[in-house]
Amino acid sequence: MANSRAVRGTTSARHVAMIMDGNGRWAVERGQPRLLGHKRGVETVREIVKSCPDLGVTHLTMFAFSTENWKRSKTEVSGLMLLLRRYIQKEIADLIDKGIRLRFIGRKDRVEKGLRALMESAEKRTEHNNKLHLTIAIDYGGRDEMTRVMQGIAVDIAARKLTPADVSEALISSRLDTFDLPDPDLVIRTSGECRTSNFLLWQTAYAEYEFVDVNWPDFTPEIFGQMLENFMLRDRRFGAVAK
Numbered sequence: 735m736a737n738s739r740a741v742r743g744t745t746s747a748r749h750v751a752m753i754m755d756g757n758g759r760w761a762v763e764r765g766q767p768r769l770l771g772h773k774r775g776v777e778t779v780r781e782i783v784k785s786c787p788d789l790g791v792t793h794l795t796m797f798a799f800s801t802e803n804w805k806r807s808k809t810e811v812s813g814l815m816l817l818l819r820r821y822i823q824k825e826i827a828d829l830i831d832k833g834i835r836l837r838f839i840g841r842k843d844r845v846e847k848g849l850r851a852l853m854e855s856a857e858k859r860t861e862h863n864n865k866l867h868l869t870i871a872i873d874y875g876g877r878d879e880m881t882r883v884m885q886g887i888a889v890d891i892a893a894r895k896l897t898p899a900d901v902s903e904a905l906i907s908s909r910l911d912t913f914d915l916p917d918p919d920l921v922i923r924t925s926g927e928c929r930t931s932n933f934l935l936w937q938t939a940y941a942e943y944e945f946v947d948v949n950w951p952d953f954t955p956e957i958f959g960q961m962l963e964n965f966m967l968r969d970r971r972f973g974a975v976a977k
Protein backbone atom coordinates (compact mmCIF):
# COMPACT_ATOMS: atom_id res chain seq x y z
CA MET A 735 0.00 0.00 0.00
CA ALA A 736 1.28 3.46 -0.84
CA ASN A 737 0.94 4.87 2.66
CA SER A 738 3.70 7.47 2.70
CA ARG A 739 1.12 10.25 2.99
CA ALA A 740 -0.38 8.70 6.10
CA VAL A 741 1.25 10.62 8.92
CA ARG A 742 -1.23 10.97 11.73
CA GLY A 743 -2.35 7.49 12.71
CA THR A 744 0.13 4.84 13.66
CA THR A 745 -1.23 1.55 12.42
CA SER A 746 -2.97 0.21 9.38
CA ALA A 747 -6.37 -1.46 9.52
CA ARG A 748 -5.78 -5.16 10.06
CA HIS A 749 -9.42 -6.18 10.41
CA VAL A 750 -11.84 -4.72 7.91
CA ALA A 751 -15.59 -5.41 8.01
CA MET A 752 -17.40 -4.93 4.72
CA ILE A 753 -21.08 -4.08 4.20
CA MET A 754 -21.46 -4.92 0.52
CA ASP A 755 -24.41 -2.75 -0.42
CA GLY A 756 -25.85 -1.63 -3.76
CA ASN A 757 -25.95 -4.83 -5.80
CA GLY A 758 -29.65 -4.43 -6.50
CA ARG A 759 -29.32 -0.77 -7.55
CA TRP A 760 -26.34 -1.59 -9.75
CA ALA A 761 -28.48 -4.12 -11.65
CA VAL A 762 -31.68 -2.03 -11.78
CA GLU A 763 -29.73 0.98 -13.15
CA ARG A 764 -28.75 -1.28 -16.04
CA GLY A 765 -32.25 -2.65 -16.57
CA GLN A 766 -31.13 -6.06 -15.31
CA PRO A 767 -32.56 -8.40 -12.65
CA ARG A 768 -31.28 -7.79 -9.10
CA LEU A 769 -29.59 -11.19 -9.05
CA LEU A 770 -27.19 -10.07 -11.75
CA GLY A 771 -25.98 -7.40 -9.33
CA HIS A 772 -25.29 -10.07 -6.71
CA LYS A 773 -23.50 -12.18 -9.31
CA ARG A 774 -21.24 -9.24 -10.20
CA GLY A 775 -20.88 -8.66 -6.47
CA VAL A 776 -19.24 -12.08 -6.12
CA GLU A 777 -16.62 -10.98 -8.67
CA THR A 778 -15.88 -7.98 -6.46
CA VAL A 779 -15.59 -10.29 -3.44
CA ARG A 780 -12.91 -12.26 -5.31
CA GLU A 781 -10.95 -9.13 -6.23
CA ILE A 782 -11.12 -7.67 -2.73
CA VAL A 783 -10.08 -10.94 -1.06
CA LYS A 784 -7.15 -11.18 -3.48
CA SER A 785 -6.02 -7.65 -2.66
CA CYS A 786 -5.90 -8.09 1.14
CA PRO A 787 -2.35 -9.44 1.61
CA ASP A 788 -0.82 -6.55 -0.38
CA LEU A 789 -2.87 -4.04 1.57
CA GLY A 790 -1.81 -5.41 4.95
CA VAL A 791 -5.30 -6.64 5.83
CA THR A 792 -5.16 -9.86 7.86
CA HIS A 793 -8.87 -10.19 8.71
CA LEU A 794 -11.77 -9.51 6.36
CA THR A 795 -15.37 -9.99 7.47
CA MET A 796 -18.06 -9.71 4.81
CA PHE A 797 -21.81 -9.27 5.31
CA ALA A 798 -23.35 -11.60 2.73
CA PHE A 799 -26.84 -12.27 4.12
CA SER A 800 -28.54 -10.71 7.12
CA THR A 801 -31.19 -12.10 9.47
CA GLU A 802 -33.53 -9.59 7.77
CA ASN A 803 -32.69 -10.61 4.20
CA TRP A 804 -35.12 -13.56 4.43
CA LYS A 805 -37.84 -10.94 3.81
CA ARG A 806 -36.72 -10.61 0.17
CA SER A 807 -38.43 -12.51 -2.65
CA LYS A 808 -37.99 -16.28 -2.79
CA THR A 809 -36.13 -15.91 -6.08
CA GLU A 810 -33.62 -13.47 -4.61
CA VAL A 811 -33.09 -15.51 -1.43
CA SER A 812 -32.52 -18.78 -3.28
CA GLY A 813 -30.35 -16.99 -5.86
CA LEU A 814 -28.15 -15.58 -3.10
CA MET A 815 -27.88 -18.98 -1.41
CA LEU A 816 -26.86 -20.54 -4.73
CA LEU A 817 -24.20 -17.87 -5.25
CA LEU A 818 -22.80 -18.57 -1.78
CA ARG A 819 -22.75 -22.28 -2.45
CA ARG A 820 -20.99 -21.78 -5.80
CA TYR A 821 -18.52 -19.36 -4.26
CA ILE A 822 -17.44 -21.93 -1.68
CA GLN A 823 -17.28 -24.75 -4.25
CA LYS A 824 -15.28 -22.70 -6.75
CA GLU A 825 -12.96 -20.93 -4.34
CA ILE A 826 -12.08 -23.63 -1.82
CA ALA A 827 -9.01 -24.96 -3.69
CA ASP A 828 -7.67 -21.44 -4.18
CA LEU A 829 -8.30 -20.50 -0.54
CA ILE A 830 -6.36 -23.58 0.60
CA ASP A 831 -3.60 -22.78 -1.88
CA LYS A 832 -3.31 -19.17 -0.71
CA GLY A 833 -3.38 -20.00 3.02
CA ILE A 834 -6.73 -18.32 3.64
CA ARG A 835 -8.87 -19.45 6.55
CA LEU A 836 -12.58 -19.34 5.80
CA ARG A 837 -15.16 -19.09 8.55
CA PHE A 838 -18.84 -18.29 8.81
CA ILE A 839 -20.72 -16.34 11.44
CA GLY A 840 -24.45 -16.12 11.97
CA ARG A 841 -27.27 -18.50 12.78
CA LYS A 842 -26.69 -21.93 11.38
CA ASP A 843 -30.13 -23.41 12.05
CA ARG A 844 -32.01 -21.74 9.17
CA VAL A 845 -29.44 -22.32 6.44
CA GLU A 846 -30.27 -25.22 4.12
CA LYS A 847 -28.57 -28.49 5.18
CA GLY A 848 -26.47 -28.94 2.03
CA LEU A 849 -25.06 -25.41 2.22
CA ARG A 850 -24.42 -25.79 5.93
CA ALA A 851 -22.43 -28.99 5.30
CA LEU A 852 -20.40 -27.18 2.64
CA MET A 853 -19.71 -24.31 5.04
CA GLU A 854 -18.57 -26.70 7.77
CA SER A 855 -16.36 -28.64 5.40
CA ALA A 856 -14.73 -25.42 4.10
CA GLU A 857 -14.10 -24.29 7.68
CA LYS A 858 -12.47 -27.62 8.52
CA ARG A 859 -10.35 -27.72 5.36
CA THR A 860 -8.94 -24.24 5.95
CA GLU A 861 -8.72 -24.27 9.75
CA HIS A 862 -4.90 -24.28 9.88
CA ASN A 863 -4.47 -21.38 7.44
CA ASN A 864 -3.56 -17.95 8.73
CA LYS A 865 -2.44 -15.67 5.85
CA LEU A 866 -5.90 -14.10 5.78
CA HIS A 867 -8.87 -14.75 8.04
CA LEU A 868 -11.89 -14.47 5.77
CA THR A 869 -15.20 -14.52 7.63
CA ILE A 870 -18.51 -14.52 5.80
CA ALA A 871 -21.65 -13.53 7.70
CA ILE A 872 -24.65 -15.57 6.59
CA ASP A 873 -28.04 -15.27 8.32
CA TYR A 874 -26.22 -12.89 10.63
CA GLY A 875 -27.61 -10.04 12.72
CA GLY A 876 -25.86 -8.28 15.59
CA ARG A 877 -29.00 -8.26 17.74
CA ASP A 878 -29.64 -11.93 17.01
CA GLU A 879 -26.05 -12.77 17.96
CA MET A 880 -26.31 -10.88 21.26
CA THR A 881 -29.68 -12.46 21.99
CA ARG A 882 -28.18 -15.93 21.53
CA VAL A 883 -25.33 -15.00 23.88
CA MET A 884 -27.75 -13.68 26.51
CA GLN A 885 -29.88 -16.81 26.29
CA GLY A 886 -26.78 -18.97 26.82
CA ILE A 887 -25.73 -16.93 29.84
CA ALA A 888 -29.26 -17.05 31.28
CA VAL A 889 -29.26 -20.84 30.92
CA ASP A 890 -25.90 -21.08 32.70
CA ILE A 891 -27.06 -18.81 35.52
CA ALA A 892 -30.25 -20.86 35.94
CA ALA A 893 -28.10 -24.01 36.09
CA ARG A 894 -25.83 -22.29 38.64
CA LYS A 895 -22.81 -22.64 36.37
CA LEU A 896 -22.46 -18.84 36.44
CA THR A 897 -23.49 -16.08 38.82
CA PRO A 898 -24.68 -12.62 37.66
CA ALA A 899 -21.34 -11.24 38.89
CA ASP A 900 -19.54 -13.44 36.34
CA VAL A 901 -21.18 -11.56 33.47
CA SER A 902 -18.49 -9.25 32.08
CA GLU A 903 -17.55 -7.74 28.73
CA ALA A 904 -14.91 -10.45 28.39
CA LEU A 905 -17.47 -13.21 29.03
CA ILE A 906 -19.88 -11.76 26.47
CA SER A 907 -17.11 -11.35 23.87
CA SER A 908 -16.02 -14.93 24.43
CA ARG A 909 -19.51 -16.18 23.51
CA LEU A 910 -20.03 -14.15 20.35
CA ASP A 911 -19.73 -15.83 16.94
CA THR A 912 -16.54 -13.79 16.54
CA PHE A 913 -15.07 -15.02 19.85
CA ASP A 914 -11.60 -15.64 18.40
CA LEU A 915 -11.42 -12.67 16.03
CA PRO A 916 -10.05 -9.23 16.87
CA ASP A 917 -12.57 -6.37 16.78
CA PRO A 918 -12.78 -4.67 13.36
CA ASP A 919 -10.62 -1.56 12.97
CA LEU A 920 -12.55 -0.28 9.99
CA VAL A 921 -16.05 -0.83 8.62
CA ILE A 922 -16.64 0.02 4.97
CA ARG A 923 -20.12 0.36 3.51
CA THR A 924 -20.65 0.82 -0.20
CA SER A 925 -23.62 2.38 -2.06
CA GLY A 926 -23.71 5.70 -0.20
CA GLU A 927 -26.03 4.51 2.59
CA CYS A 928 -24.78 5.59 6.02
CA ARG A 929 -26.03 3.01 8.49
CA THR A 930 -24.78 -0.12 10.21
CA SER A 931 -27.76 -2.39 9.44
CA ASN A 932 -27.23 -4.63 12.47
CA PHE A 933 -23.67 -5.65 11.52
CA LEU A 934 -21.23 -6.56 14.32
CA LEU A 935 -22.94 -4.24 16.81
CA TRP A 936 -20.87 -5.25 19.84
CA GLN A 937 -17.58 -5.65 17.98
CA THR A 938 -17.60 -2.24 16.26
CA ALA A 939 -17.84 -0.12 19.42
CA TYR A 940 -14.56 1.62 18.54
CA ALA A 941 -14.33 0.88 14.82
CA GLU A 942 -13.81 3.65 12.29
CA TYR A 943 -16.35 3.92 9.47
CA GLU A 944 -15.99 4.74 5.78
CA PHE A 945 -19.03 5.17 3.55
CA VAL A 946 -18.41 5.26 -0.17
CA ASP A 947 -20.85 6.30 -2.85
CA VAL A 948 -20.07 3.39 -5.16
CA ASN A 949 -22.23 0.30 -5.52
CA TRP A 950 -20.56 -2.93 -4.45
CA PRO A 951 -20.10 -4.36 -7.99
CA ASP A 952 -18.10 -1.19 -8.85
CA PHE A 953 -15.96 -1.26 -5.69
CA THR A 954 -12.29 -1.90 -6.54
CA PRO A 955 -9.03 -2.75 -4.76
CA GLU A 956 -7.90 0.82 -5.62
CA ILE A 957 -10.82 2.38 -3.74
CA PHE A 958 -10.19 -0.11 -0.92
CA GLY A 959 -6.53 0.95 -0.78
CA GLN A 960 -7.55 4.61 -0.64
CA MET A 961 -9.86 3.93 2.29
CA LEU A 962 -7.10 2.11 4.12
CA GLU A 963 -4.87 5.13 3.58
CA ASN A 964 -7.59 7.41 4.99
CA PHE A 965 -7.82 5.12 8.00
CA MET A 966 -4.14 5.65 8.75
CA LEU A 967 -4.72 9.39 8.99
CA ARG A 968 -7.34 8.99 11.68
CA ASP A 969 -6.64 9.68 15.30
CA ARG A 970 -8.06 6.72 17.21
CA ARG A 971 -8.37 7.50 20.90
CA PHE A 972 -10.65 4.74 22.21
CA GLY A 973 -12.25 7.21 24.60
CA ALA A 974 -8.97 8.63 25.89
CA VAL A 975 -7.67 12.17 25.17
CA ALA A 976 -5.32 13.04 22.30
CA LYS A 977 -1.62 12.64 23.08
Ligand code: FPP
Pocket residue numbers: 754755756757758759760772773775776779796797798799800803814817818821870925950
Ligand atom coordinates in the same frame (compact mmCIF):
# COMPACT_ATOMS: atom_id res chain seq x y z
C1 FPP B 1 -26.72 -5.76 -0.51
O1 FPP B 1 -27.11 -5.19 -1.74
C2 FPP B 1 -26.07 -7.05 -0.75
C3 FPP B 1 -26.56 -8.22 -0.30
C4 FPP B 1 -27.79 -8.35 0.51
C5 FPP B 1 -25.88 -9.49 -0.63
C6 FPP B 1 -24.39 -9.45 -0.72
C7 FPP B 1 -23.97 -10.70 -1.37
C8 FPP B 1 -22.98 -10.83 -2.29
C9 FPP B 1 -22.08 -9.75 -2.70
C10 FPP B 1 -22.77 -12.14 -2.98
C11 FPP B 1 -22.35 -13.29 -2.14
C12 FPP B 1 -21.25 -13.01 -1.21
C13 FPP B 1 -20.14 -13.77 -1.02
C14 FPP B 1 -19.24 -13.47 0.11
C15 FPP B 1 -19.76 -14.90 -1.88
P1 FPP B 1 -28.65 -4.90 -1.97
O2 FPP B 1 -29.23 -6.08 -2.69
O3 FPP B 1 -29.31 -4.57 -0.69
O4 FPP B 1 -28.57 -3.66 -2.91
P2 FPP B 1 -29.66 -2.50 -3.01
O5 FPP B 1 -29.63 -1.78 -1.68
O6 FPP B 1 -29.14 -1.67 -4.13
O7 FPP B 1 -30.98 -3.14 -3.29
